[in-house]
Amino acid sequence: xxxxxxIGSIVSTQKDKNLTGKKLLIVKxxxxxxxxxxxxxxxxxxxxxxxxxxxLVVSGSSARQTEETRDRAIDSVIVAKVDSYSYEK
Amino acid sequence: xxxxxxxxxxxxTIKYKGLIGKKLQIIQPVNLSTGRKTGEPLIAVDSTxxxxxxxxxxxxxxxxxxxxxxxxxPSDATxxxxxxKVNVYKLDKVSQE
Numbered sequence: 001x002x003x004x005x006x007i008g009s010i011v012s013t014q015k016d017k018n019l020t021g022k023k024l025l026i027v028k029x030x031x032x033x034x035x036x037x038x039x040x041x042x043x044x045x046x047x048x049x050x051x052x053x054x055x056l057v058v059s060g061s062s063a064r065q066t067e068e069t070r071d072r073a074i075d076s077v078i079v080a081k082v083d084s085y086s087y088e089k
Numbered sequence: 090x091x092x093x094x095x096x097x098x099x100x101x102t103i104k105y106k107g108l109i110g111k112k113l114q115i116i117q118p119v120n121l122s123t124g125r126k127t128g129e130p131l132i133a134v135d136s137t138x139x140x141x142x143x144x145x146x147x148x149x150x151x152x153x154x155x156x157x158x159x160x161x162x163p164s165d166a167t168x169x170x171x172x173x174k175v176n177v178y179k180l181d182k183v184s185q186e
């Protein structure tokens with residue numbers, strides 16, 4: 001899982017049937033110090049987060065291992081809203 | 090399986106229902122024989138009971154969901170073992186026979 005920050009959302013009306021009703025958010029990955037990194041991904045929101053919040057993103061086929069995403073064209077999902085974290089260098 | 094050291098943890102109260110009650114650890118991949126870092130830190134779901142400072146083995150990708158047989162745990166990195174001791178035998182020559 002990677003740490004990310006939600007920086008925006010995507011509106012798309014013409015999309016595959018099995019993506020209907022899924023909220024798409026743009027997530028920029030961040031390092032442990034909180035600096036925004038260059039890479040970003042579009043992820044399906046499973047928990048209900050908003051712009052600016054720190055989140056955990058699961059990618060790859062693991063993203064389809066939930067009831068809401070199974071057998072759908074999804075390869076990254078937001079699975080948690082991060083309250084805090086601590087680490088040693 | 091890859092190896093890493095647990096360096097921290099993440100607190101998240103709002104999370105997907107399959108992850109409720111699961112511990113989230115920040116891990117730093119390392120080379121076990123040299124102890125050097127081998128990449129960027131990542132966040133892993135804990136299926137053992139590891140703590141900060143432990144050397145652990147983790148699975149990534151689809152295999153990371155296998156320790157949780159309920160099949161509703163979205164995880165792309167899962168801690169599956171705690172390393173107690175490492176033996177590395179260095180071979181000077183590899184036999185061709």
